Amino acid sequence: MKRHIATAIFATALSIVGIHGASAQNVEQYIGEVRLFAFNWCPTGWAQTTGSLLPIAQNAALFSLLGTSFGGNGTSTFGLPNLSGRASYGQLANGQGQPLGATYGQTQVTLLVSNLPSHTHQLYATNSAQTVASPSGALLPTYASGKFYAATGSPANTPMAITAIGMTGGNQPVSTQSPALSMNWCVATTGIYPSRQ
Template sequence: MFSKNIIKPFGLAVAGLLASTHLTTAAYADCEPDPYIGSICMTAASFCPTQYFTLGPVQYVQISQQQALFSLLGDTYGGDLRTNFGLPATEGRVLRSEGSPPGLVAVDQGMIFGSTHVYMTESSMPTHTHTATYAPFGASGPGLQVSTEDGTKKIPAPGDYMAVSNLNGTQSKSFIAAGNADPTVNISGGYISDLPPEQPIEISDTGGDGAIPISPPQLGMRYCIAYDGIYPPRT
């Protein structure tokens, strides 16, 4: 027989080993071996462990094969509810708690909402203004470019400049061809009559019409749902 002095250290060693094993297992087990049925866990592994279905796109499970899970999920995630029921479709979605928090969208369990991109329309844009400046005479205001050379033409042609009046008998030549007009000066302070009536200024379009991505930076992981384990008690 073992002496008490031998048994006591041996028992402590076994207890310590069991405690150490339990803590190590718990530390590494997000998807635990005896989960509550219907609970969801996340893993970085390429597969879900035994007792778990891999979640992703829409998928349906036979009621006859998973009656316990069906009793918990019911029609929340789809299915015909006669032969099959749906599992949560997590593909491309971030899971969020149900509820109606102030200032946020009210969410019911199983509700699918949200979008990865959004299109801005004229009605959805905030009210704003665009500033446009109409300067038909340039930045210096009303003015007229004239030549400082003597005029060579009595009757102007399109593109000619006004020039220094060159009196030749009774014929005053007050115009000069553009090619001979230099140097020129700007005469300001006058005005032009019979301008066209006031008209709106159209600002040309800019930018593209593509959708704006609104998804924050994310990392894809694997979601698993327990179909075998402990039936969750009601509180």
Template sequence: MQDSLTTGTILPLGITFAPANTYICYGQLVPISEEQALYSLMGTNFGGDGRVNFGMPDLRGRAAVGTGQGAGLDNYYLGERAGSPIQKLSVDNMPTHNHTATMAVTGASADVSVDSTLYVKGGQGNSSTAEGNYLATATAGLSAVTNGYSNTADSNLNSGAISSLAQLGNLQIQGGVEVGDTGGSEAFSIQNPVQAVTYVILAGGLYPQRP
């Protein structure tokens, strides 16, 4: 089978070892002197110093992705590594949202004053009925006002007879607004479902000819 495959071909296998003329893709370094044909194709794209050794691809826990840049996608060059199986959310990539704020009042004080004015007529009145009128100077003597009051009420004085003004000043409230913290800052998995196999790279085989 190897004679029909190109040197540098990567294959997934359902076994735990690398067959002859292959290397498991574990990112290990291989002496250039032992695999000159493979090195001439791969170079140091997957590691190594390019003088004594060169690196194999490392597909442990990684998925292979095509090189180049697809429409609307990132650009990848040969041997590049990217991505992480876990991620932590930060303020920059969280959706815009609100938190409930609670104000805790620890003290309050204020100055309150109430001014009331009873309006009366400063001269003689012209009615003997209290309802709808103001207090005034009586037009007759003491006998004219006998039984002028009652211990029960069945009518109201004129709505403008008494005017009251309440003022609230120097209001002071002590306290603070608290926004509670939540969350544990734990990283979470963003890995797709996977099943592990053994990836090997072919060192022997047909040497590819450039078109």
């Protein structure tokens, strides 16, 4: 009997301090609010932010807030935000920066020569004398007789064939993906209609 009384008192205390779930706290979302959930479905009154098109006739309040910022034809349908594989970006004050609903950025890019910093490639020779007739796999030698090199400071003004220095690289794309945790974004389709400040 004492155990039942203690349990009842504990449950009542939890209700008073509000540790009884959202329904007991009378919490309601704003229409158009986006929240992150740790489970893979959206509660009643919410829809996944996967860019789905909704009919305006059944979602007039939500359409009045989102318009066609995220897609749709604006006469019979409108789009929900699509956060699948994307991070959200806060719009700057006074609407500056990217317009609401704009998607941009890439998860991977292929670097071009123009993306690389200016640099040189060092050409190595050897101070050994010439000993082989074929250049295959060999080094520029130091000639035993005669002069072969120009002094330091001489103008490097005659380009040689680009194939004289071997090619490298594979044109593979580079990932630009930040470390992330995959969770479930949902947008409220019902709730309190927000008022402007």
